Amino acid sequence: MRVLLRVEYNGGAYCGWQRQKNGLSVQEVLANAVFEVTGERSVMHGSGRTDAGVHAIAQAVHFDTHTKIPLDKLPIALNAHLPKSVRVKSAREVQGNFNARFDALSKTYLYRLYASPVSSPLKEGFAAFVPKKPNVQEMRRAAEYIVGEHDFKCFQAAGGHVKTTVRTIESLIIEEKGDEIIFEVTGNGFLYNMVRIMVGTLYYVGIGKLRPEEVKEIILSKDRTRAGKTMPPEGLYLKQVRYAED
């Protein structure tokens, strides 16, 4: 039986989603809990990697099991063997050829930044601190050039290896909430570090280092060096992964 889990985690406690030699990964912690509960050594297939410090509100993970535990009881059983920084929120059966990565129709990420004279101990690790308040209207104008199907090579970090850098951004919403600015971006796929570089580029627009129209030019140039800085991981949250079966 193939099972699809939705998993919330605090990325600050891990070296990222993917198993690594030095550092504890969410994948490893989850595989260990599955082993404790089922006695089986199963590979945990995530919808994609998240870097160290990046959070997940609902990472999607599939794995195979012969467990007799009813699926509605599986989250409780797994959570009993997981640290509090990782929680399985739901489990359901999917078809035997389902793949959490390749079957994802779209993903939604949040990015939280806050502008304040002094950094906030209570937001530390959960939102990116910027000293200068960006102009949200200008960032929204720039965001219009990002929405749609484009070659986003300019927003791909070194180390990304994919056949095509063309992706479709379905929506990019920017909201203010107190001293926070929250970016919610949905797309059919994301390149390595794409959201963090995209937000860094929009932030440059917000503080006047780039004009909104320049974002269009940067995309067309396919030149990473013209885009903004990669924003820090702690502001990023994988919010949702959608599948045809949902």
Add this chain to the structure above:
Amino acid sequence: MRVLLRVEYNGGAYCGWQRQKNGLSVQEVLANAVFEVTGERSVMHGSGRTDAGVHAIAQAVHFDTHTKIPLDKLPIALNAHLPKSVRVKSAREVQGNFNARFDALSKTYLYRLYASPVSSPLKEGFAAFVPKKPNVQEMRRAAEYIVGEHDFKCFQAAGGHVKTTVRTIESLIIEEKGDEIIFEVTGNGFLYNMVRIMVGTLYYVGIGKLRPEEVKEIILSKDRTRAGKTMPPEGLYLKQVRYAED
């Protein structure tokens, strides 16, 4: 010169506000930063203690110094010597007989709890998890018996030693925000663990273990054993301390 600081901190990283033999306190960390900046060993006088795990959005702290550093630059100087879990947000001069504890006219605390089938890794340490969603209307009815001047001995934890247990609660507002319930309580003073026991008692009302009217009886009884459980520290935030000079 006597200086009043407003300090934000993540209480999860400390044994509490007050200096202790085993464990790092916010008071100690702040005194060390003051020493680094001024060369002076000053005592940090807080508006009151906060327990391990309890956060402060704005703890008020006074101390004496002969520093020549302009007061508007003092937060930057201190923050350079503080861990990211403690931040001085402002500094101003006060009269030589000002006392952060005894001159406080009122304090406001927040308490965040959330009801969810599964605990949230992203709220871990920042809000108290309860498995059962309480009825907010019932809790609001009960809160009406708390507002006002009363002998709150029933809400005082063992270990509290004060001349009188009479306090005035100026307001107690309960709001729902997603799966969170946020209590905001302002009063002229609080007994040891008073907010956490008060919220625990209101929670019992919310889940039907107590009727709203029983809160009135519990207050009159002055009997701690009749009130609710002490809620965990991580949901509690010292939000504001008010003085006549503000």
